[in-house]
Amino acid sequence: MLLPDKSELVALLRRYRVRERVVLADPHDPAARRQLEDLAYTLCVLMGRRTVHEAILEAERYLAAGRTVPRTADRRSG
Template sequence: MLLPAKNEVARQLRRYRMWERVMLAAPADRAARDHFEDSGYTLCVLMGKRCAREAVAAAERYLQTTLPAYLQEQTGQTRKSRAVPHGPPSERRSAAGW
């Protein structure tokens, strides 16, 4: 899984929050709304989420945790579950038939 640099996520999150404040202060300002929506879309792309709310939450978690902890949270795996499962023996047999 590729993840963006934390400094870029922090920068985009600050940008999103700034445009959110501007848009809430002047809801009729179409340019402010456009910038706000663009910054939300950028966070969605960076964090691999479908909506800005999820992207903001993911960005905040990403910035507050270590990379391994974030990856584990996103994949829902523990160290045990990442182990290679023991499957049936190989179909290949030795020349002696064992």
Template sequence: MLPSRARTREALARFRVARERLAAAPGDRAARSAMDDAAYTLCVLMGRSAVHEAVLAAELHLAGPD
């Protein structure tokens, strides 16, 4: 069962913001924690064990038919 598109969009956006924040400040512990949390949430939400698979699944879900 897939999550709602709204929830998927929210989790994917949160992941992307966290990724950008970590890229801008790789040594920032709070940025690392936010990235870990966002990645974990996206993986659980999409039922995937790897972040790149979860991102792809989320993108496919959002691109699919209504």
């Protein structure tokens, strides 16, 4: 599976969370709800998951894994 660019994924998660707060503040706004659903769909596709909850968990695991893995030296054969 191809993995998304981490900076793009961070931006997408941020937009999703902002839109989620907007929908919680005004749950009857159809435009806000549609934007949230579009972002949820995009997260699901990028992370290969069926639900937005699963997609967010997978995205957070993917982003966290990059922080804990030490960089290795460039291995060039000489």
